[in-house]
Amino acid sequence: MSRRRKPYNKNGQPKPAAISSTPSSPSSPGSGSNQGGQGGNAQGAKPQRKWYKVDLHLHTPGSNDYEEPKVTYFEWMSKVVEKELEIVAITDHNTVAGIAAIQREIEWLTRLERDKRLTDEERSRLEAWRGFAEKVLVLPGFEFTATFGFHILGIFPPDMPIRQLEHILLTLKVPPDKLDVGSTETGAGTDVLNAYKVIHEAGGIVIAAHANSTHGVAMRNFPFGGQTKIAYTQDGNLDALEVTDIDRRGPSTARFFNGSKSEYARRMHCIQGSDAHRLTTDAKNIKRLGIGERTTEMLLDAPTFDNLSTLLRSNQFDRTRPARAVDKPFDPLVAAREEGPTIVQSFHESANKRSGKLTGILADVCAFANTAGGVIYVGAGPRNDKPKGLLDAKQVEEEIHTDLSERLTPPLAVKIDQFQSQGANIVRLRVPKGENRPYCLDGNKFYVRDETDTSLAVRDEIVALIQEVLMEAGGLARPRGNAPVDNRNRPDQNRRQDRPRRPENSNEPIESKNEPLDNVSLAESVIDITDAFYLPQVGVEIVNSEERNGTHFHTIRDLRNGHLITNVTRKGARKLWNYAIQQHEDKRVRADKVDWQGNVGVVRSQARAGKMRYDLALREGDQVRVFYGVTDDGMEGAWAAFVQEEGG
Numbered sequence: 001m002s003r004r005r006k007p008y009n010k011n012g013q014p015k016p017a018a019i020s021s022t023p024s025s026p027s028s029p030g031s032g033s034n035q036g037g038q039g040g041n042a043q044g045a046k047p048q049r050k051w052y053k054v055d056l057h058l059h060t061p062g063s064n065d066y067e068e069p070k071v072t073y074f075e076w077m078s079k080v081v082e083k084e085l086e087i088v089a090i091t092d093h094n095t096v097a098g099i100a101a102i103q104r105e106i107e108w109l110t111r112l113e114r115d116k117r118l119t120d121e122e123r124s125r126l127e128a129w130r131g132f133a134e135k136v137l138v139l140p141g142f143e144f145t146a147t148f149g150f151h152i153l154g155i156f157p158p159d160m161p162i163r164q165l166e167h168i169l170l171t172l173k174v175p176p177d178k179l180d181v182g183s184t185e186t187g188a189g190t191d192v193l194n195a196y197k198v199i200h201e202a203g204g205i206v207i208a209a210h211a212n213s214t215h216g217v218a219m220r221n222f223p224f225g226g227q228t229k230i231a232y233t234q235d236g237n238l239d240a241l242e243v244t245d246i247d248r249r250g251p252s253t254a255r256f257f258n259g260s261k262s263e264y265a266r267r268m269h270c271i272q273g274s275d276a277h278r279l280t281t282d283a284k285n286i287k288r289l290g291i292g293e294r295t296t297e298m299l300l301d302a303p304t305f306d307n308l309s310t311l312l313r314s315n316q317f318d319r320t321r322p323a324r325a326v327d328k329p330f331d332p333l334v335a336a337r338e339e340g341p342t343i344v345q346s347f348h349e350s351a352n353k354r355s356g357k358l359t360g361i362l363a364d365v366c367a368f369a370n371t372a373g374g375v376i377y378v379g380a381g382p383r384n385d386k387p388k389g390l391l392d393a394k395q396v397e398e399e400i401h402t403d404l405s406e407r408l409t410p411p412l413a414v415k416i417d418q419f420q421s422q423g424a425n426i427v428r429l430r431v432p433k434g435e436n437r438p439y440c441l442d443g444n445k446f447y448v449r450d451e452t453d454t455s456l457a458v459r460d461e462i463v464a465l466i467q468e469v470l471m472e473a474g475g476l477a478r479p480r481g482n483a484p485v486d487n488r489n490r491p492d493q494n495r496r497q498d499r500p501r502r503p504e505n506s507n508e509p510i511e512s513k514n515e516p517l518d519n520v521s522l523a524e525s526v527i528d529i530t531d532a533f534y535l536p537q538v539g540v541e542i543v544n545s546e547e548r549n550g551t552h553f554h555t556i557r558d559l560r561n562g563h564l565i566t567n568v569t570r571k572g573a574r575k576l577w578n579y580a581i582q583q584h585e586d587k588r589v590r591a592d593k594v595d596w597q598g599n600v601g602v603v604r605s606q607a608r609a610g611k612m613r614y615d616l617a618l619r620e621g622d623q624v625r626v627f628y629g630v631t632d633d634g635m636e637g638a639w640a641a642f643v644q645e646e647g648g
Contacts, residue, residue, distance in 0.1 A: 047301035053323055054308075055295045056089040056155055057143070057209060057242060057273030062098025063182040067278040067288065073102050074125065076291075077132050079279045083292030087303050089139040089155045091209075094174045095182040096165045099140040103162065105129075137303045140165055143209055144172055144199070145184055146192045150217050150232070151209035153242065154199040157305040168202045192217060196237035205309050208233065210275060211241040218256070226532030226637055230263055239312040240269040244294075246322050255633050259433065260344045260372040262561055263532050263636075267373075269312050271296040272322055295323040297330065318415075318430060332428070333380055333387065333421035340382050341452040343560075344374035347382045351396045351427070359441075360454075361429070362403055367447035367454040369412050369434035370465055374449065376429040380421065389424025396427050409443060410436045438465040450558075451538070451631070455574045464563045531637065535559060536616055538634025539627045540580045554581055559627060559634065579608075580628035583615065589626050600638045612644055 060076055061069050080088055092098045109126040112118045118126065141155035142165070156165060166179055172190045190198065199206045211218040217232035218241065233241060233256075243254045259267030272294050280290035299319035300307045311319055324330045336345055351358045361376060368374035378396060380387030390396050397416050404414060415430040438457070440446045446457040446465075457465070535541075536559055543564070544555035554568045556577055570581045583589075594601040594617045603615040603626065616627045616639065632643045 049299050049301055051297045051299050051321075052086040052303050053084060053292075053295055054087040054271075054298050055083075055085050055274050055276075055292050056087075056139075056141075056205075056207065056271070057091050057153060057275045058088055058291060059092055059143075059275070059277045060090055060098030060101075062090075062092040062095055062101060063277065065093065065182075065184060065277060067282070071279060073098070073105060074128070076279065077102070077129070077136075077138075079291045080138075081132055081135050085136060085292050085295065087137045087139070087298075087308065089141045089153070091141045091143040091153050091155070092182050093143050093184045094145055094169060094186050095179055096140060096142055096162055096169070097180045097182055099138075099165075100162045102138075137305075139305060139308075141204070142169060144169070144174075144195055145186055145189055145215075146195045147189050148192075149215050150192050151184075151215040152192065152195050152199070152217075153205075153207040153209045154202075155205040155207065156203060160203070164202075168198065168204070171198050171202075192232050193235055193237075196235050200237035200239075205239050205305075205312060206237055207240045207242055207271070207312075208238060209242050209273075210244050213244045226263070226534070229636075230532055233257065233268065234264060234266045238268075239309070240271050242273050242275075243270045244272065246270055246272050255339075255342075258344055258372075260342075260374075261537055263537060267315070267317065269317065269320055271312075271320055297321050297323045315432075331421050332419065333377055333426055334384075336375065336377060337380070337382060337384050342374075343449050343451050344368065344372055346374065346376050346452075346454070347380055348376065348378045349381045349388055350390070351378050351399060353399070358399065358403060361400065362407060362441055363445070363447050364449075364454050365404065365412070365414060365429060365431050366408060366439050366441045366445070367449040368431040369408075369439045370437050370447060370457070371433070371449040373433040374431050376431065377426055378429070379424060379426040386422055387424040387426065389421075390427060391425075393418045393425040393427050400427070400429065407442050409440050410434075412436075412439060437469050438462055450574060450576065453575060458565055458568075460565045461563055464561070533637030533639065535618070536627050536630040536634045536639050537636065539613075539616075539630035540576055541625060541627050542580055542584045545584065552581075552585060554584070556580065559630070576629045583628055584626075589615075589617065589624075591624065594624075595642075597641055598638065600642075602642050605642075605644065614642060616642070 058080075059066055060073060061071055090096075090099045090102075106126075106129050109118070109122055109129070112122060113126060137158065139155050139158055140160055140162075141153060144152045144154060146152055154168065169179060170176065172195055173188060174186045178186055189195075196206050208217045210216045211233065213219075218229065241254075241257060246254050254270040257264050257268040257270055259265065273296070274289045274292060274294045276289050276291045276293065278288060278290055281293050282288035282290075297320070298308065298311060300311060321330050321332070337347070339345065341347060346364045348357060348361050348364075351361055353359075361378060364374070364376050368376070378400075379390040379393070397418060400416060405411070412434055413432065416427065417430075418425060418427055420426065438446050446462050447454050448457045448461055448465075449455075539559045541557040541559060542554050543557050546553055551569055553566075555564060555566045556568055557564050565577075568577055568581070570578060570585065573581055589603050594603055596617075596619075599619040601617045601619075603617050605612060605614045607613070608629070611631050614630045614632075614635070616630050616635075618625045618627070630639075635643050
């Protein structure tokens with residue numbers, strides 16, 4: 001190891017160098033000083049943050065499915081240090097036997113030292129354990145198996161007694177005779193939400209293990225309703241999601257939890273862990289990772305449990321990132337450009353005032369504040385070529401600050417910083433979703449974000465923004481605008497009596513040329529039901545069309561937020577709306593041309609603006625609804641069956 005640091009207790013102060021947290025733990029000479037401490041708090045100075053390499057999902061031979069059962073705990077810890085990990089958690093299956101075994105070994109060696117009975121080999125071993133403690137903060141924990149087989153990580157302070165950890169497992173209904181087994185199966189167990197609560201109330205960090213993979217709470221194809229999936233990934237006692245495809249382009253699970261979707265309104269920290277059941281990655285199966293092969297970096301004042309839990313419970317999402325090799329450090333611009341422009345991300349090559357580039361940046365700020373927040377990169381376009389960068393990034397930052405304060409109403413706290421990417425100077429703006437929506441530019445320009453584009457808001461969108469804020473202020477939940485219209489419980493006069501009826505196999509177009517709205521108000525046409533993924537979550541639906549003086553006027557529903565926009569014409573529509581209206585007017589959908597799977601189907605799919613987009617259909621009895629321009633990250637529930645893998 002080329003770097004050494006003094007360990008700190010959970011309050012950020014130096015602690016005795018030890019793996020064990022028991023009173024008989026060994027301490028290293030001089031451990032009470034603050035020498036060499038990175039992130040310490042000497043003489044009241046503000047701690048200096050640094051990035052720490054973290055792996056919060058590690059198994060030991062204490063798990064009965066460990067793939068190298070003959071490995072000793074000393075060898076296990078040696079590998080942790082070799083991989084230069086700085087914070088780790090021991091998370092064996094439904095047991096704390098692994099951390100207990102480590103503590104017993106250290107306690108035994110310490111007792112021998114106190115009794116002056118150490119052999120040379122034992123003395124060397126004890127010194128090695130003390131050396132480990134100077135380099136790594138080891139947190140006790142477990143991977144609990146909840147009902148239906150979902151896995152949850154509980155991670156606790158280093159001084160949490162083993163007996164107390166076992167008591168938590170007993171509270172979670174792990175049978176007493178299985179406390180030392182380390183099995184993934186424990187019987188009936190506790191349901192997911194109660195498990196979150198028990199771990200949180202016991203003082204633990206709660207992480208959904210490999211949330212998007214086997215035994216993960218975000219599994220798309222698991223036979224649960226949408227509301228259950230949302231609850232499992234948005235619960236207030238849940239601190240973070242462990243995601244196995246955090247760097248993946250295409251429908252990465254992490255993208256579902258960036259706060260841009262009304263279904264997943266709470267933005268979640270998404271981290272990664274190795275879930276190692278062996279010391280090194282299996283050469284025959286690279287999915288069987290070794291220690292530290294898939295880790296997270298966290299920006300902390302000091303490597304302590306309290307700092308870790310505070311970060312994961314904060315809104316500082318820029319302080320966690322996937323770890324990279326030393327020769328290939330994490331570059332936020334490269335990672336962002338791989339994903340491209342999204343509803344929460346945009347790029348500008350320059351901030352020139354004369355050409356209007358600065359106004360374009362401010363328009364994005366306004367749009368993100370009105371929509372779901374986002375990040376703006378200035379100095380690079382969305383393409384993956386070498387970024388041009390900014391000649392004077394400091395001046396650009398100052399100009400943005402000045403113009404935001406003068407032109408954006410009401411005031412908004414935007415975080416602006418600078419960094420280098422491939423030798424180019426980049427300015428980054430991190431824009432929150434505003435609490436005082438709607439925001440406007442220059443006193444009268446209201447912008448919203450529509451997937452990859454920023455657009456001036458139309459009247460109905462401005463009204464909807466105001467209504468949302470008023471409902472939030474009153475402590476009310478906004479009615480779910482993209483829930484299906486359930487006509488079964490409505491009076492007959494409120495049903496779509498004028499929608500054309502047709503046999504299921506009819507070759508007639510399934511959309512009429514002139515289809516009036518229901519005999520109810522727009523507000524009444526939105527009804528909340530239990531399945532949150534009954535409709536796609538992205539795209540638009542044309543819910544009404546009428547002709548006035550030779551011009552077709554449409555009412556569309558924005559599936560992302562449920563807003564209903566009236567009086568939209570083909571000529572004045574923004575990109576996606578224009579596409580939907582064009583298809584609706586010129587290419588009538590026929591029932592026999594739909595690729596049906598039950599009551600949901602694909603009308604067509606094509607790559608547009610660098611993304612796969614789908615036109616989808618939904619049968620409701622003898623009626624069919626069509627949704628245009630749906631992207632794969634808007635397709636959950638039954639719709640997930642139509643998502644094409646990248647390159648497929």
